[in-house]
Amino acid sequence: MTDANTIGSPLLSVRDLQVTFGTREGDVRAVQGVSFDVRAGETVGIVGESGSGKSVTANSLMRLNFGADVKITGQVLLEGRDILAMSEEEVRSIRGRDVAMIFQDPLTALNPFYTVGSQIAEAYEIHHPGTPKKQLREIALDSLAKVGIPEPKKRIDQYPHEFSGGMRQRIVIAIALVNSPKLLIADEPTTALDVTVQAQILELIAAMQSEHGSAVILITHDLGVVAEITRRVMVMYAGKVVESASVDDVFATPTHPYTVGLLRSVKSLETQRHSRLEAIPGTPPSLINLPKGCPFHPRCAHAASLGGRCNADEPALQQIGRSETRCHLDAQTLARLGEVRA
Amino acid sequence: MLYFVIRRTAFAAVLLLVISAFTFWIFSALPADPAALTCGKNCRPEVIEANRERLGYDRPILEQYGSYMKGIFAGRDYGEEGASIHCSAPSLGYSYDRHECVTTLIAKTLPVTASLAFGAFVLWMFIGIGLGTMAALKRGRWPDRLATGFSVIGVSLPTFFLGLIFTMVFIIWTGLLPFPQYAGITENPGKWFSSLILPWFVLAIVSAATYVRMTRNGMLEVMNEEFVRLGIAKGLPRRRLIVKYVMRAALIPIVTIAGLDFAFLLGGALVTESIFNLPGLGKLTLAAVVNSDLPILVATTLVAAVFIVVANAVVDVLYGYLDPRVRVK
Numbered sequence: 001m002t003d004a005n006t007i008g009s010p011l012l013s014v015r016d017l018q019v020t021f022g023t024r025e026g027d028v029r030a031v032q033g034v035s036f037d038v039r040a041g042e043t044v045g046i047v048g049e050s051g052s053g054k055s056v057t058a059n060s061l062m063r064l065n066f067g068a069d070v071k072i073t074g075q076v077l078l079e080g081r082d083i084l085a086m087s088e089e090e091v092r093s094i095r096g097r098d099v100a101m102i103f104q105d106p107l108t109a110l111n112p113f114y115t116v117g118s119q120i121a122e123a124y125e126i127h128h129p130g131t132p133k134k135q136l137r138e139i140a141l142d143s144l145a146k147v148g149i150p151e152p153k154k155r156i157d158q159y160p161h162e163f164s165g166g167m168r169q170r171i172v173i174a175i176a177l178v179n180s181p182k183l184l185i186a187d188e189p190t191t192a193l194d195v196t197v198q199a200q201i202l203e204l205i206a207a208m209q210s211e212h213g214s215a216v217i218l219i220t221h222d223l224g225v226v227a228e229i230t231r232r233v234m235v236m237y238a239g240k241v242v243e244s245a246s247v248d249d250v251f252a253t254p255t256h257p258y259t260v261g262l263l264r265s266v267k268s269l270e271t272q273r274h275s276r277l278e279a280i281p282g283t284p285p286s287l288i289n290l291p292k293g294c295p296f297h298p299r300c301a302h303a304a305s306l307g308g309r310c311n312a313d314e315p316a317l318q319q320i321g322r323s324e325t326r327c328h329l330d331a332q333t334l335a336r337l338g339e340v341r342a
Numbered sequence: 343m344l345y346f347v348i349r350r351t352a353f354a355a356v357l358l359l360v361i362s363a364f365t366f367w368i369f370s371a372l373p374a375d376p377a378a379l380t381c382g383k384n385c386r387p388e389v390i391e392a393n394r395e396r397l398g399y400d401r402p403i404l405e406q407y408g409s410y411m412k413g414i415f416a417g418r419d420y421g422e423e424g425a426s427i428h429c430s431a432p433s434l435g436y437s438y439d440r441h442e443c444v445t446t447l448i449a450k451t452l453p454v455t456a457s458l459a460f461g462a463f464v465l466w467m468f469i470g471i472g473l474g475t476m477a478a479l480k481r482g483r484w485p486d487r488l489a490t491g492f493s494v495i496g497v498s499l500p501t502f503f504l505g506l507i508f509t510m511v512f513i514i515w516t517g518l519l520p521f522p523q524y525a526g527i528t529e530n531p532g533k534w535f536s537s538l539i540l541p542w543f544v545l546a547i548v549s550a551a552t553y554v555r556m557t558r559n560g561m562l563e564v565m566n567e568e569f570v571r572l573g574i575a576k577g578l579p580r581r582r583l584i585v586k587y588v589m590r591a592a593l594i595p596i597v598t599i600a601g602l603d604f605a606f607l608l609g610g611a612l613v614t615e616s617i618f619n620l621p622g623l624g625k626l627t628l629a630a631v632v633n634s635d636l637p638i639l640v641a642t643t644l645v646a647a648v649f650i651v652v653a654n655a656v657v658d659v660l661y662g663y664l665d666p667r668v669r670v671k
Binding site for chain 2: 113
């Protein structure tokens with residue numbers, strides 16, 4: 001649903017997002033200066049290991065970061081309005097109506113004490129108070145049918161525990177989409193599901209997206225999932241976006257050593273049967289004690305060749321072809337980084 | 343659901359039968375001779391033996407139990423000093439010490455205990471859940487510290503100590519309340535209230551302490567649940583979120599414990615009743631212990647057991663109603 005005033009300007013515009021959690025051990029700098037745009041109806045993937053800040057970024061978009069000591073700075077502009085600057089009541093009215101979220105674990109995301117029908121109806125009723133009960137039920141029935149729950153008339157009065165994991169995720173999706181949100185954030189929507197169900201859920205998200213015209217931010221650690229439904233990908237590492245490109249470019253010509261490492265660590269049919277899976281050496285850095293310079297340098301094979309630059313200065317974003325990447329290597333090397341793949 | 347209720351009721355009935363048999367057996371196995379207790383201190387052995395025969399204490403224990411059970415359903419006659427006294431059903435025995443049917447004694451004392459238990463229960467649920475909720479919502483700030491502090495004090499204060507302090511402060515020093523003299527709610531509501539207000543608070547404060555902690559911890563735990571996050575992501579107003587999502591989930595385990603605590607209290611609050619001079623079941627039991635009045639002890643034990651068993655059954659059914667996951671189809 002791209003109407004006149006959203007053409008040109010993005011639906012969502014994140015500027016220099018910083019999220020810090022205060023802990024006893026020190027400040028955890030989970031997200032450090034993330035900026036990106038999402039246009040109406042677009043699908044964007046955010047990929048990274050656990051601890052890369054991808055989920056924290058997603059939660060900040062709806063101000064769902066809780067805990068005793070969270071500090072969020074920067075701007076999250078939804079159609080020009082800064083969500084981070086809104087009052088609690090204003091954010092509440094946006095949650096579930098303009099921005100909705102699909103959670104990782106469908107087994108725990110639904111309220112066990114209410115029927116699935118009432119939970120879908122509730123999501124609608126919150127933002128449309130005074131809707132007659134009968135109409136709410138119709139809406140819930142309709143939503144259940146649309147997300148592919150068989151026999152919705154029978155299932156509407158059942159409780160979450162009477163559904164399988166995949167079915168519950170469909171219900172979570174139904175709840176998220178009942179108000180046709182402008183932006184749908186899917187935080188690892190398939191991670192907790194069986195492989196066979198994963199593809200179905202991704203297809204459903206894609207189908208629902210085209211029906212409701214929502215933009216989608218898909219957060220995952222799985223490059224395969226990203227390839228399935230997104231066009232544009234951001235690769236996050238240690239709280240920063242290290243590479244931003246189209247899906248095709250990321251797979252064909254990755255321009256960041258970390259992305260290359262990620263791609264190599266995925267097993268494919270072409271992988272030799274007895275060959276070792278290539279893993280990125282080392283572990284992600286602690287977000288309390290980040291390494292100086294490029295946060296990836298302790299694990300990067302190229303760091304030595306740059307003679308100390310990597311552990312001194314932070315690399316800036318540079319444009320390589322159609323991709324943006326955050327690396328000290330020169331443009332020519334980066335453009336050909338993917339070719340070295342064995 | 344109906345099937346579940348029926349099954350649960352049947353189970354409770356069987357359980358009660360077993361408990362009654364066990365109680366009956368326990369008290370008959372005591373070294374105290376029930377026949378000797380039927381006549382005064384300087385009783386001649388012949389009289390004791392005669393009484394034993396007349397009252398059936400010489401019969402096998404199973405037969406005694408049989409006539410006891412029969413008495414519960416059909417009433418029973420008890421002979422005393424030539425006269426025959428009829429205790430109508432449900433007869434729980436006859437107290438030779440007090441010269442009264444045990445059922446009559448219980449009927450007199452139970453309303454007192456029930457008044458005490460009910461008032462205290464309402465009060466402690468209010469205080470417990472109220473303070474607990476406040477503490478959970480204001481975690482780490484002064485309302486939390488206040489509630490947690492109250493909880494620690496409440497848990498560590500024994501009933502008799504708090505009871506005596508209250509008596510001293512409110513009755514003796516300030517004279518805010520008259521010295522407690524119980525009256526039935528129907529005959530003198532004012533007196534009923536003034537005699538119960540202090541014991542209510544004593545019991546409530548001591549019991550509420552646990553509920554403050556349970557409510558607080560339960561709510562904090564639920565607040566971390568994913569479904570609560572989804573509730574927030576839906577855009578639920580805070581109040582609705584707290585009530586429908588957090589409290590609903592957090593209070594279910596509390597219902598279980600509350601039901602049992604209430605039933606336990608109905609069986610007689612021995613200490614509180616003694617301190618505040620309330621003629622309830624607890625005091626009746628205490629007096630019976632002192633006087634080795636076996637028929638009363640058997641009966642009060644049974645009555646307390648009935649409350650516990652019934653409360654258990656009610657809690658089970660309620661649990662099934664409150665939590666769809668344990669509901670039996």
